[in-house]
Amino acid sequence: MSTLNPTAGTLAGHGHGDGHSHGAHHNPGFISKYIFSTDHKVIGIQFLITTLLMLFVGGGLALGVRWQLAFPWRELPIFGRLIFGSQGAGISPEFYTMMFTMHATVMIFLVIIPILAGAFGNFLIPLQIGADDMAFPVLNMLSYWFMWPAIFLFGASFFVEGGAAAGGWTSYPPLSDIQQAAPASGMGQTLWLLAVTFVGVSSMMGSVNYMTTIINMRAPGLTLFRLPMTIWGMFITAILQAFALPVLTAAGFMLVFDRLLGTTFFVPGGLVVNNAAPTVGGGQALLWQHLFWFYSHPAVYIMLLPAMGMVSDILACFSRKPLFGYRPMVYSMAAIAGLGFIVWGHHMFTSGMNPALGMTFMVSTMMIALPSAVKTFNWLGTMWGGNIQFTVPMINAIAFVSMFVVGGLSGIWMASVPTDIYFHDTYYIVAHFHYVLFGATLFGVFGSIQFWFPKMFGRMMSERLGKLHFILTFIGFNGTFFPMHLLGIAGFPRRLADPYQYPVFEHLRPLNQGMTYFAILMGFAQFILLFNFFYSMFKGKKAGRNPWNANGLEWTAPSPPGHGNFESVPVVYRGPYEYASPLVEADYLMQTTFVAHEDRHIDPDQIAHHA
Amino acid sequence: MNRFWCLFFVASAVLAVVFFYIGPACGWWFPGVAASPLGQQIDDLFYLILAITGVTFIGVHAVLGYILWKFSGKEGKRSDFQHGSHTLEVVWSIVPAGVLLFIALYQMDVWAAFRMKSRFDQEALANPIAEVTARQFEWRIRYPAPGKVLQDTPQPDDLYTVNDLHAPAGKPVVIKLRSEDVLHSFFLPHLRVKQDAVPGLVIPVWFEANEPKAYDLVCAELCGWGHYKMRGQLTAQPQADFDAYMKKLKETQFDDGFKEAADE
Ligand code: HEM
Ligand SMILES: [Cu+2]
Numbered sequence: 064m065s066t067l068n069p070t071a072g073t074l075a076g077h078g079h080g081d082g083h084s085h086g087a088h089h090n091p092g093f094i095s096k097y098i099f100s101t102d103h104k105v106i107g108i109q110f111l112i113t114t115l116l117m118l119f120v121g122g123g124l125a126l127g128v129r130w131q132l133a134f135p136w137r138e139l140p141i142f143g144r145l146i147f148g149s150q151g152a153g154i155s156p157e158f159y160t161m162m163f164t165m166h167a168t169v170m171i172f173l174v175i176i177p178i179l180a181g182a183f184g185n186f187l188i189p190l191q192i193g194a195d196d197m198a199f200p201v202l203n204m205l206s207y208w209f210m211w212p213a214i215f216l217f218g219a220s221f222f223v224e225g226g227a228a229a230g231g232w233t234s235y236p237p238l239s240d241i242q243q244a245a246p247a248s249g250m251g252q253t254l255w256l257l258a259v260t261f262v263g264v265s266s267m268m269g270s271v272n273y274m275t276t277i278i279n280m281r282a283p284g285l286t287l288f289r290l291p292m293t294i295w296g297m298f299i300t301a302i303l304q305a306f307a308l309p310v311l312t313a314a315g316f317m318l319v320f321d322r323l324l325g326t327t328f329f330v331p332g333g334l335v336v337n338n339a340a341p342t343v344g345g346g347q348a349l350l351w352q353h354l355f356w357f358y359s360h361p362a363v364y365i366m367l368l369p370a371m372g373m374v375s376d377i378l379a380c381f382s383r384k385p386l387f388g389y390r391p392m393v394y395s396m397a398a399i400a401g402l403g404f405i406v407w408g409h410h411m412f413t414s415g416m417n418p419a420l421g422m423t424f425m426v427s428t429m430m431i432a433l434p435s436a437v438k439t440f441n442w443l444g445t446m447w448g449g450n451i452q453f454t455v456p457m458i459n460a461i462a463f464v465s466m467f468v469v470g471g472l473s474g475i476w477m478a479s480v481p482t483d484i485y486f487h488d489t490y491y492i493v494a495h496f497h498y499v500l501f502g503a504t505l506f507g508v509f510g511s512i513q514f515w516f517p518k519m520f521g522r523m524m525s526e527r528l529g530k531l532h533f534i535l536t537f538i539g540f541n542g543t544f545f546p547m548h549l550l551g552i553a554g555f556p557r558r559l560a561d562p563y564q565y566p567v568f569e570h571l572r573p574l575n576q577g578m579t580y581f582a583i584l585m586g587f588a589q590f591i592l593l594f595n596f597f598y599s600m601f602k603g604k605k606a607g608r609n610p611w612n613a614n615g616l617e618w619t620a621p622s623p624p625g626h627g628n629f630e631s632v633p634v635v636y637r638g639p640y641e642y643a644s645p646l647v648e649a650d651y652l653m654q655t656t657f658v659a660h661e662d663r664h665i666d667p668d669q670i671a672h673h674a
Numbered sequence: 675m676n677r678f679w680c681l682f683f684v685a686s687a688v689l690a691v692v693f694f695y696i697g698p699a700c701g702w703w704f705p706g707v708a709a710s711p712l713g714q715q716i717d718d719l720f721y722l723i724l725a726i727t728g729v730t731f732i733g734v735h736a737v738l739g740y741i742l743w744k745f746s747g748k749e750g751k752r753s754d755f756q757h758g759s760h761t762l763e764v765v766w767s768i769v770p771a772g773v774l775l776f777i778a779l780y781q782m783d784v785w786a787a788f789r790m791k792s793r794f795d796q797e798a799l800a801n802p803i804a805e806v807t808a809r810q811f812e813w814r815i816r817y818p819a820p821g822k823v824l825q826d827t828p829q830p831d832d833l834y835t836v837n838d839l840h841a842p843a844g845k846p847v848v849i850k851l852r853s854e855d856v857l858h859s860f861f862l863p864h865l866r867v868k869q870d871a872v873p874g875l876v877i878p879v880w881f882e883a884n885e886p887k888a889y890d891l892v893c894a895e896l897c898g899w900g901h902y903k904m905r906g907q908l909t910a911q912p913q914a915d916f917d918a919y920m921k922k923l924k925e926t927q928f929d930d931g932f933k934e935a936a937d938e
Contacts, residue, residue: 157899238856245898331874336855384753418789429778436770448754452747472727481784488894549702554863560902643753
């Protein structure tokens, strides 16, 4: 690689392929251009379209769950007869457990994680750091194609005997360990574990690639503290993946061994489950929970930090104002990531682990709320004194901030162990993580799609449709999820096929029915997004290079950028947030614009040599 | 149109507050005041955190609303060219840190009271009223014979029920929680008690029901397809009634059907 230490001199030409096909001019055929492409932009768009489609799969499953909670055992409209014709067309309790398990699985492993790292990470990293592609383009292509065995296995698991996995996305043993524990603990669970391993491999390939690319391939002048927050988010996420994922992968294999090879990592001896032969050996069920959350707590930040980065970019751009507290933003993101590794036990307060350990996890969890608060205040600071433009990306970003506050605050109740005794495994938890994962991350993603769409396809998405989609989604979202806080306070447990069996919860049925109507509204609103996306791809207003008057490097490239991205290697003079700079008349100042009388402390050529 | 967005976000925040405000009146709230002293402490903590987070929520959204109103875009206007403020960063790091630290320290005691064995009522701990064993999909309860102490291994004169746990009211009692197969969770919503049942572990759980009353016992940890129907009941009774119940239980359980025939 000639690109490890790029200097303006060596990169002055177009591309710099020495043995790399991606820098050279050639016209690849259809297959290598659009299917097995090694171009990061194509891979990013492949990830985006795949994950958007998966969003509908996951959403469909969620509506099934909501139907059952509103009208337990009542005939499921449209699909009921198809799936449960033999049992009165209502959802069976087995299928109910499958639905919420696979809903979470699809949303986490096939939507949120790959849409952030896979779609936006791929598309934006090279463009925002001024590189012509990723460090390892073939690895990058493989990371996309490793998603497909996972999608296929998850899908196929619905058709094997016993059906798809039904032990929750957390797959706690012994339920997920002993084949006889539930119909779905057979083949379906094994396929689930295999599929999660594939997703893990895919993420890992991305992670290695992103770290290498961001460290080595920044344009001349692009120091670490001139990186956009999006890149910081992607970079820190990649590090989190690299350290956390191996633990999940190993734990997954241990569970597979327990299931297929007769080891007993996670089951104690002498258990008789559903009349199966008693287990032998001496494992520990809690071990899985520790290993699982050691990955999955950092993973919730994997599902958030890139969105935080993208939203920071959007907020600064449409406030037409520099990002408030750039360094505190970077440091707090790093703090979240670091602390994220020592809080996993907050998912286990009632699990029976040592209560003294519970206290330490409580303290670290309280502390992780701090950088989240700091970020929120800095976002408000960014908008304060700005000249706010309410574009679709901006309103989605504002929703991100507002919803993140709700999710962060509900976290405090759960971090406090005594209240968590009551809230654990109730709808309070469900409210919490939907506010952070949907309210924050997904609104951030909706905003980002609209924001970077012109760069992806050279056309604008419709603002009107975008606003309509936003309003309906926002109303549907809050109508569905806000009442969950109250359900949680009422003690309403999650994962029950028919909570109204319990007289204490009987009176919550009408509320649940109302929530289901909002969920249906929200589901239908997503077709507006789909339509806007595909319609604008062909019929949208043509976009220039920099339709939003933004500062980042990606906006210096053509829309859409050709193979190799930039006509000439960009040279960077400043950070990406110099909006309203007094140096220039326009209210934005691109990273690449040279200003003669600017007081620059660092000479870009010098930086290039030290990059 | 710009004002619209300010109103939109402010209205949603106001609705959120209203929802919490009307929740109790609509029955969307705790299932009654906590029916146990520990539960009362948990509720107090809940309301304290509600106050803190409520103020934060309203504060942040008031500021957000102000921003969206005041700084909404105008043609020809230019933003402040400002990159941050060291003072503000310090203030908004220290203040939340202090508040969070306060919550962290403040609640430790309740947690210790719930889970630290040294803080249990020692007499109750020495004389658990029952062993509760969860299995798919029921609660099996094993009481020691009246006047005896619960042993780790089943005794010939132990008494058994299913899904029907009785306990004396008005004093702390301890049960030993176990699982025979997968994970379950022993959840008494009215008493604010929750503890997972883990195969391989025997976990002592204490609770105290203020009122002699029947309370729901809910399984709160996914345990398979029939999880939803794993429903039990806790009946708290005055000590005398409880003793009578145990006696009756013993009689029915060891009734061999011959006694009455012999009397005739
Ligand atoms: C402000 C900081 C936060 C705090 C203090 C916090 C605290 C907690 C605690 C204590 C739990 C466990 C509750 C229980 O199961 O009893 C939890 C669950 C969860 N949190 Fe957070 N959280 C925070 C932010 C986030 C963020 C930013 C995300 C994701 C982007 C997130 C995602 C989740 C998820 C997915 C679960 C539930 C997993 C499950 O049980 O299925 N949290 N949180
Ligand atoms: Cu967590």
